[in-house]
């Protein structure tokens with residue numbers, strides 16, 4: 178039987194730990210060492226993002242996470258033991274991306290539950306503007 182997008186998201190959510198917007202905010206306030214990985218597209222990032230996030234569009238994720246790939250991003254491929262929170266719009270793509278990172282050996286990956294929509298609804302800090310870091 179073929180699968181739908183919601184099947185993929187549901188399966189990923191069964192394997193991935195999620196973090197709420199409140200808990201993420203608290204962790205950031207406490208200065209926890211967290212790598213925020215926004216896996217949306219650059220046009221989505223530009224409209225609004227959490228300051229300090231790394232932008233790695235989902236289509237480039239595996240390459241960015243692989244130290245032997247020309248698209249590698251050092252901040253990501255060196256973070257296998259670091260706490261990572263993956264971000265997207267409503268938490269679907271981030272669950273699938275977090276699942277992928279886990280399969281690649283990243284041991285402390287979580288996905289933001291409800292995504293940036295939830296973050297925004299809670300009125301937590303966001304910024305607008307194009308990504309200034311290195312893209313994969």
Ligand SMILES: O=S(=O)([O-])[S-]
Pocket residue numbers: 265266267268269270271292
């Ligand atoms: O995949 S999504 O949650 O960003 S719509």
